[in-house]
Amino acid sequence: MARPFLISFLFPLCIIFLLICGGSTVAALSRDDFPSGFIFGAGTSAYQVEGAAAEDGRKPSIWDAFCHAGKMPDHSNADVAADQYHKYKEDVKLMHETGLDAYRFSIAWPRLIPDGRGEINPKGLQYYNNLINELLSYGIQPHVTLYHFDLPQALQDEYNGLLSTKFIDDFTAYADVCFREFGDRVKNWVTVNEPNVESLGGYDQGAFPPERCSYPFGNCTSGNSTTEPYIVAHHLLLAHSSVVLLYREKYQAEQGGKIGITILAIWFVPATEDPEDIAAARRAVDFHIGWLLHPIVHGTYPAIMRKIAGSRLPLLSKENFEKVKGSFDFIGINHYFTISVKSDPSQLKNKVRDYVRDMAVKISNIVSLDKALFRKYIKGLPVAPWGLSELLEHFKINYGNPPIMIHENGDFEEADSTNPVTINDDFRINYLEQYLEALNLSIRNGSNTQGYFVWSLIDCFEILFGYTNRYGIYGVNFNDTEKTRYTRSSARWYANLLGGKANIKGASRDTHLVKNIALQ
Template sequence: MMFQNMQSSFCFLLLVAAIQCLLVIVFGKDNYSRGDFPPGFIFGAGTSAYQVEGAAFEDGRTPSIWDTFAHAGFSGGASGDIACDLYRKYKDDVQLMADTGLEAYRFSISWSRLIPDGRGPINPKGLQFYNNYIDELISHGIQPHVTLFHSDLPQTLEDEYGGWLSRKIVKDFTEYAEVCFKEFGDRVMYWTTINEANIYALGGYDYGFTPPGRCSPPFGVNCSRGNSSTEPYMVVHNMLLAHSSVTKLYRRNYKSTQRGFVGFSIYGLWCVPYSNATADVVAAQRTNEFYTGWIMNPFIFGDYPSVMKKAAGTRIPTFTKYEAKLVKGSADFIGLNHYTTVFVKYKPSSIEKHSRDFGADVEAEYSLAALKADQYPVIPSGLYELLEYLKEAYSNLPIYIQENGQKTPRNGTLNDTSRIEYLHAYIGSVLDAIRNGSDTRGYFAWSFLDGLELLAGYVSGYGFYYVDLDDKELRRYPKLSAYWYANFLKGKNSTNSTILQVGNKLIPINKS
């Protein structure tokens, strides 16, 4: 296959070096290498099931809420019916991972592929696929990091009792997790229960622009059901209870033999003051407590932040003494997903206008223009400051950067120098934070392949590898960033890469 031939070009570096050098990339002033990171620190990349697997209606898989959402015209009008067809191409993709030098790979399990009804019988073909997938990773020396839920709840559970809005989800999610521990736990040591609980609740139940698309006026758009004033709090509460139930199960029944770790993922939207005015400074602090403290406070202190309880009042659920004890200390690590920094400005009229706008509750106005732009601004200080905040405010809990990456228009261009600039800057900020005492233990670039994106469909891409959707073989093509990351992971200096372009092939040469 073509992409395999392109990968074999790694073997001909010396031959190609004699041809011509067209582009030199040297980004930033920081000069660091893979060897500067602590022993045990891991580098990898990630994807999630619905974004890359495809085979959405094959071999026993049933629809998830993301299928339903996509087929209703959201997700940029695209769906994951075929996606990157990783379901069939996983062996080739794992070989690409090995060629790139990935030390670890983060992926999610499709709950409705493994257990089509959400509970009950296991789908043999789904079980076989994930066993084969994990075995393939391990056979190539790649450490699997598994996420159990990544926005794709089985539609059957959503229809039956409202999914994450109901306490019934705690039992079903725990039973699903136990199936995964039993079947895969002999090879998987790192489990993330839920991806981006904070942004999942806000996107899906407040603003309505992510599955399951619930909201209410004046907060959301185009929603026919839901209550933005209460449902986001209910969803996060049930997610925290489900996570703590799974952790309790793992520690009781599996920890002693499998010796793994159970973590939880948050979306780390770092907020900084728009100005030095006291009101803006306070507004930014409160916004961070809402977005980050909403999740972190229960894990460390057993309750929600006081500023949040005061603002939300009876709309936010209360932990019983037993639940508080169960949730507190239930995260072995935090999976941190960070892309950009936003600027917060005090907005004194907001609470008067609305009774429950998430922004209004923190009396802040912040621009999300950066999130909608073709590319994120490169503000690595934001990730550094966020890691410092987590270290100081939340007991320096172990952290894995599970998503961090630059989006670019998905037009087939392999010359993604802006992604290299972004990755170089942000990986450097992680190293700075570690040197200042942050217990950050791994970094996963988002993403390995250009897959289906939740908000943009196939319009934007984050991948190291471009997937040609117009080609029935869905061939993969490495971008410049794939070679840069490969060089870095192989110990080459991060600012010392020369890229050689020959025809349609992009081949990395290290100057040293």
């Protein structure tokens, strides 16, 4: 790319490297180091924390059916989870004590409209009104996700859920209810959380509900891994744009809110300086991030995806092009780690390919899609905040520097059944501190990032690992019938940062922001 881009891209990384590795001491951050109006928060999602799965009119989602069939590694379910349905006031008080500006949560579609369409559940409506009002009573902004994986099982049974265009109309009608009932107080909306994850996990590998895949890409009773991930992502994009159009035409002027979409945004880098590996990393980024962002920013899928997937990738009609392009006020990103890849062109020689093989990359050290092995892999990855810097630069250069909300960022510890309460989580402080330092420098270099949410506020039922992983800055004793909350070191650290009195203890700097091969 042009030299000015290289200078603007590498300059902040060089500054980070010199500050941390050059013998200088990085001053502890405070919220005053970020722009005025920058939002600090923490997040969860409905299925992962609410519990009360069969109470007050809620009906099953596809995740209830999946978990009750014993499909989680620890054979768990979220019937009770962290029981936020009954303990939301306690949790909001924790948010207030931490100094949060905002709480990111999702509305459970099967709690609000149990059959997916039709009658509204008054108890569900009351719960979300109570939660929103409780947040506002403490001056905490509600940032609401409409769809966070928990599709009503009724719609899956009726027409195969996301595989049908009927989903678009039902989702739009559900969103209409949410805007009408909550939009006078909710000013920040996300339509869909991580459509790239749901498409891949549920319809290519079959590792998530509704467990659809085909041989040799997975072991499912039904599905087509070669086409369905692309179809589902396409329908989620059309549903997203339909809801954004509804909000803009019917509600936005009066309610004054903003609306966007949130994607998982892993950053991919080349494992070597070989041009083929550099091209492979760029291709992985286009498949993973461009899959969703290219249509809503530029109106088309990335050229490399159209070339490789061919007719398996749905077309955006002229009508849909006009709806999809520009259908955001902000982009939400969930970012946890950076992965190095090598080129693997042999994948493209297969006559039958799925989304993963279409990427034609090899990820170092991943030899299995087994969840337990994947957990060990991601836990073994180095803390790489420079990956976030490169990711934000990618958004700035390739997508016009849109407003960004970092909706998830955090690190986990593996649960120990003999020790249900863990207080000292210096590893998490170290992780969060380094990522916030990188974010701060990216903003100074022109990134339009406007908010940051830690994942997660409290320990959750995690969709990959059940209760075997703990992400919360506040712990939950899942062995306790009361699901007692307790304060971890990271919660105190975050509270200090947000109060402008950072007092970081035990946050080692054994992993540094180091020079990396840029995608040029």
